[in-house]
Amino acid sequence: MRAAIYPGSFDPVTYGHLDIIRRASAIFDELTVSVLNNKTKTPLFSVEERVKMLEEATADLPNVTIDSFSGLLVDYAARKDIHVAVRGLRAITDFEYELQIAQTNRKFSDGKLDTVFLTTSLEYAYLSSTTVKEIASFNGDISECVPDFVGRMIYEKYGYKR
C-alpha cells in the first residue's frame, strides 16, 4: 500500500491544489490531505472550515482523506506511519523554499520522510491562495481560481454577496 500526505495551509483551497490532489490520488493508493493548524499565522478560514472545504472539493475521490495537524510534519507523518509527502511546484521561485523543507524533513525524520514533487499544470501555475484572497478582497472575479462554493465562502468573509 503506497500512502502519501499532501500537507499545506489551504487557506483557501484553489484549483492549483485540487490539480495536485487529483494527480497524486492517481499515483498513490491513499492520499491524506492535511491542513496545518499554524498558530503563528492568522488565516482567513479556520482549520475546521478548510477541512470542510477540502472534503467537499474532493468528495469524488474515494482514496483521499482530509485531516489536520499541528507541529512538525515529520512527527505527524511518523504517527500516521506515512513516508511520503507530496508538494506542488509552480515555478523556480517555489523551488528553493520547497527544497529546504524537503531536505529538513528528510534529515529530521532520519530519512523516513521523503518528498515527491508534482509540477503544477501550466494553467494553474500563476495561482496562489494569497492572490485569490487579494482579488476577492476587492470584489474581483475568482471564478477561474477556486470552485464556486469556495468562492462564495471567500466573498462572504469579505462582506460581498455575489
Ligand code: PNS
Ligand atoms: O501551503 P503551505 O503554507 O505552503 O504549506 C507549508 C507546510 C504546511 C507544508 C509547511 O509549513 C509545514 O509542513 N509546516 C509544519 C511544520 C514543519 O514541519 N516545518 C518543516 C520544517 S522547517
